[in-house]
Amino acid sequence: MDTTLSVSHRGAAYSLSLLPEATLALLHARLEELTNVPAAHQKLLYKGRKASHTGETTLREAGLKDGAKVTLLGATDEEIGGMHKVEDELHRKEHIMREREKRGTVKVRSTASSSVNTYIFHKIEPLSHLPNPTTARAVLARLAADPAIQHVMRLHEFRVGVLTELAPHEHPNLLGLNVNAGEAIKLRLRTNDYDGFRPYSEVRRVLCHELSHNVWGDHDNNFKELNSKLNREVAEFERAAKEGTHSLLGDGAFTYEPSSELEAEARAAYVLGGGASGAATPPRPDESPEERRRRVLDATMRRLRKEEEELEHSCGTHAH
Known part of the structure; x- marks a missing residue:
């Protein structure tokens, strides 16, 4: 039975179906085809943690089960x-x-x-x-x-x-x-x-x-x-x-x-x-x-002043 993964990258979602014994190297290769992010630049987040396995690790060994949600981080060449x-x-x-x-x-x-x-x-x-x-x-x-x-x-x-x-x-x-x-x-x-x-x-x-x-x-x-x-x-x-x-x-x-x-x-x-x-x-x-x-x-300055009022609540300097 295939393992279907839901992978998100920069707001786009991809669905991939692979065998449980497929390696992470194969997963990276498939993702490179879909996103143009080279395998060497890819980082996968699963359950909030970075996957630290080798390319020869299987999906089963990495804990990637059917229906798992994965976030892909990485930039194109x-x-x-x-x-x-x-x-x-x-x-x-x-x-x-x-x-x-x-x-x-x-x-x-x-x-x-x-x-x-x-x-x-x-x-x-x-x-x-x-x-x-x-x-x-x-x-x-x-x-x-x-x-x-x-x-x-x-x-x-x-x-x-x-x-x-x-x-x-x-x-x-x-x-x-x-x-x-x-x-x-x-x-x-x-x-x-x-x-x-x-x-x-x-x-x-x-x-x-x-x-x-x-x-x-x-x-x-x-x-x-x-x-x-x-x-x-x-x-x-x-x-x-x-x-x-x-x-x-x-x-x-x-x-x-x-x-x-x-x-x-x-x-x-x-x-x-x-x-x-x-x-x-x-x-x-x-x-x-x-x-x-x-x-x-003047119009630009009015807009910036309004944005500055909002920014003050997100600035930590006054607390120091």
């Missing part, structure tokens, strides 16, 4: 390649800056060139005991290299020792935590079932919230004023990026020029004025381009 590309870009930038610093010829179009290496995340650290640490590292690397985040860190002279993640099962009610005013910032990257990662834009918004805790510990008016300012600066930065090369400080101290695929991706992914569906706000016939930009920015 294409996804992992994209994540490696993001990490490689970050490492490439870091290497260039180190080499220029050694030669004493750091060339940055800013009145405070030393801030490039000072106001940064000094270390990124995924949780190695959770599934797909490579994916988590790529998300953290993307956040650390995000041009808008780097911009506000320079503006406010933020330093963060470690950028790491929160495990959903360890902190089920938290989305972010700032430890000792920037010693470490911890972010919830993963969905509750560990089967995927939360949207990048949401995680980045939590990061802005936690960066505000570098200055203010409680969620008082001082904190809210700074956090609103960070959100506005991120939005203005990306509006300027969308329009091309623009001076992003009032005194023209820093000029943003998209120069890499990573920055181009960030520019394309966050178009100011999009709602939940990403559709742009339609222009009014009687308003100038500058008036429309201001209206769109």
